[in-house]
Amino acid sequence: MTSVKTREPVDVLVMGSGASGAAVTWSLSAGGFKVVCLEQGPWVPPSSYPTNSADWQYLQRTTWDYSPNVRKLPADYPVNDEHSQIKVVMYNAIGGSTIHWTAHVPRFHPSDFRVKSLDGVAEDWPISYFDLEPYYDLNDEMMGCSGINGDPANPPRSPRQMPPLPLGPDGERMARAFDSLGWHWWPSDSHVNSTEYRGRQACNYCGPIGLNCDRGARASSDITYLPDAIKLGADVRPNSTVYEITTGPDGRATGANYYNSKGEQEFQPANSVVVAGNGIGTPRMLLHSRSRIHPNGLANSSGMVGKNLMFHVYAGATGLFNDLGSPTYRGPLANIIMSQEFYETDPSRDFKRGYTFQVGRGQGPAPTAIGNVPWGKNHHVEFDQRFGKTMGLGAIGDDLPEEINRVELDTKQTDRHGIPAPKITYRVSENSKRLLAHGVKSARKVLEAAGAHRIFENPFSTNTGWHLMGTARMGDDPGRSVVDRFGQSHDADNLFIVDGSVFVTGAAVNPTPTIQALALRTADYIRHERMDLKS
Ligand SMILES: Cc1cc2nc3c(=O)[nH]c(=O)nc-3n(C[C@H](O)[C@H](O)[C@H](O)COP(=O)(O)OP(=O)(O)OC[C@H]3O[C@@H](n4cnc5c(N)ncnc54)[C@H](O)[C@@H]3O)c2cc1C
Numbered sequence: 001m002t003s004v005k006t007r008e009p010v011d012v013l014v015m016g017s018g019a020s021g022a023a024v025t026w027s028l029s030a031g032g033f034k035v036v037c038l039e040q041g042p043w044v045p046p047s048s049y050p051t052n053s054a055d056w057q058y059l060q061r062t063t064w065d066y067s068p069n070v071r072k073l074p075a076d077y078p079v080n081d082e083h084s085q086i087k088v089v090m091y092n093a094i095g096g097s098t099i100h101w102t103a104h105v106p107r108f109h110p111s112d113f114r115v116k117s118l119d120g121v122a123e124d125w126p127i128s129y130f131d132l133e134p135y136y137d138l139n140d141e142m143m144g145c146s147g148i149n150g151d152p153a154n155p156p157r158s159p160r161q162m163p164p165l166p167l168g169p170d171g172e173r174m175a176r177a178f179d180s181l182g183w184h185w186w187p188s189d190s191h192v193n194s195t196e197y198r199g200r201q202a203c204n205y206c207g208p209i210g211l212n213c214d215r216g217a218r219a220s221s222d223i224t225y226l227p228d229a230i231k232l233g234a235d236v237r238p239n240s241t242v243y244e245i246t247t248g249p250d251g252r253a254t255g256a257n258y259y260n261s262k263g264e265q266e267f268q269p270a271n272s273v274v275v276a277g278n279g280i281g282t283p284r285m286l287l288h289s290r291s292r293i294h295p296n297g298l299a300n301s302s303g304m305v306g307k308n309l310m311f312h313v314y315a316g317a318t319g320l321f322n323d324l325g326s327p328t329y330r331g332p333l334a335n336i337i338m339s340q341e342f343y344e345t346d347p348s349r350d351f352k353r354g355y356t357f358q359v360g361r362g363q364g365p366a367p368t369a370i371g372n373v374p375w376g377k378n379h380h381v382e383f384d385q386r387f388g389k390t391m392g393l394g395a396i397g398d399d400l401p402e403e404i405n406r407v408e409l410d411t412k413q414t415d416r417h418g419i420p421a422p423k424i425t426y427r428v429s430e431n432s433k434r435l436l437a438h439g440v441k442s443a444r445k446v447l448e449a450a451g452a453h454r455i456f457e458n459p460f461s462t463n464t465g466w467h468l469m470g471t472a473r474m475g476d477d478p479g480r481s482v483v484d485r486f487g488q489s490h491d492a493d494n495l496f497i498v499d500g501s502v503f504v505t506g507a508a509v510n511p512t513p514t515i516q517a518l519a520l521r522t523a524d525y526i527r528h529e530r531m532d533l534k535s
Contacts, residue, residue, distance in 0.1 A: 013270035016095015021276030022221030026525035041075035041093030057366035077415035095222030135517035147189035169325030177450035279468025308401035319452025325386030353398035395439025472501035487522035
């Protein structure tokens, strides 16, 4: 690409405005850095959310589908996941995938950072839970967390900003079932408001939380971090696709070439570059940013860029109930209670590490009819038995890293600007298979204890590649990792990575609080230790 116009230099260029990019943009702007954030997608106005339309369920499967390969919006890049047992989902807009997320926000356990020492698998992280703790707390304050302190499975944490979301009669039923088995459960921490918080309204429990919320009750980074960052002077540019991160003769980052909202080519010079494109978009851009000095892609002297892709593996079971007391299409989908009874390694089991149970509700009428109910003459009877009457238990399993699970550049498909699509290779490990089989059996026990009259087992979910991790991992050894413990590239001291790519292991919980805590920690490091990057 030939640069046409060169913009005014800035201190920091951030690529991506999702969970991590927004957090870093806010923190560095608050620290007085001149920040520009380039985001390939648009602002998504609340008036456009599908929940404002009678056709919301149709939109859920078309322009608001979770998969970029179905949506095919201008900002989306195709993902070749033909050779992946789990299909990739994400959103490309200001706010990134938090536009679509369900905002269930458990934290890693301290043991997740030490799996090699404790269980002899994968690698230890170069940092501990306690290095991240203050940043988890800060992130909760920025995003707003409903929950209750005191979970015996986790270290104590700061007072939650809001009380937990009500369990509802369905959640209470499941909680009693866990109690009857003597198994752990706790109300989920959630970035969904149970009361008004910082000008955003409380949840009205309407249901389809993943289609966004025009009350602002469900936090996303476009309505939390970014408005504050802009007030602090950040320049957030939508519809701006980074084509390549540029480097100088010394191998350090110099900025980025990108396509602006008019499709014109521009060069944005910067003293430093922070990459926040998610666990797929980031390795894609690093691999694409090849140069004489970085012939295998930027920050890739270790050869680890793109490798060790983790998604989390999912299985579980769904129970049918006649007497739950409220229809289960109402209420936030996945934020009721969680159980970490089987989280830690137990030598009596045939797998290492473990899983979290997330208790989930049912879907709207159309997804129920086309997704869960068999076609044929019994369709209406079956629909009647299921709609609003299902409770699901999803086991989200620790998906240990393997180098063969990876992101590469596709040789055929490109996005609208000619940037190669990512090609994903991923297969489920034997450890994960055993872990999931245990999860399905345990889910059945809970649903039986809860009084479900029919139970459907789900041995493996395929369309659940929403946690994108591990493809530019952190570590102390430059030969085995891409960034150091502060997210700084081993190869270029002014290049930082702050999204889920830097995860060493994936743990058995949703990743976003950990992603955002890491991003805030990197920003703090830059603010305090890298004043040389400030003009
Ligand atoms: C349906 C769904 C449900 C989810 N539910 C949960 C949940 O309950 N709890 C949880 O913890 N997590 C959940 N997640 C995951 C969560 O959304 C992600 O972990 C989080 O958003 C990742 O943050 P990120 O900053 O790494 O990436 P993203 O939020 O994906 O943001 C990356 C941004 O970078 C931009 N970008 C990429 N490449 C370029 C480029 N070349 N130029 C310019 N911009 C670029 C993209 O457009 C995108 O906006 C869910 C995700 C989905 C899709």
